[in-house]
Amino acid sequence: MYIGLGIVLIVIGAILAFVLQVDIPGMDDNMLGWILIGAGAIAILLSFAMRARTRPVGYTATRSSQVDPTTGSRVDETRIDPDSRL
DSSP states (O other), X not given: OHHHHHHHHHHHHXXXXXXXXXXXXXXXHHHHHHHHHHHHHHHHHHHHHHHHHHSOOOEEEEXXXXXXXXXXXXXXXXXXXXXXXX
């Protein structure tokens, strides 16, 4: 989600730092470009950190199917054991 924002910030920052030579009153345009590049890099890193945190850890599913001999009905059972790795 933040990867696109990070790329946009890096592009805008690179344009300000390397291409445009504008005079922003009270601010250095090169420094603003470098700040935007840094913010974009942080946004991309946070995106990867948040993605790693939301991945499911895993689970084990065991399914068994039996037929009850007296009634002839089928009994399906599914057991889900969450993986204990964190």
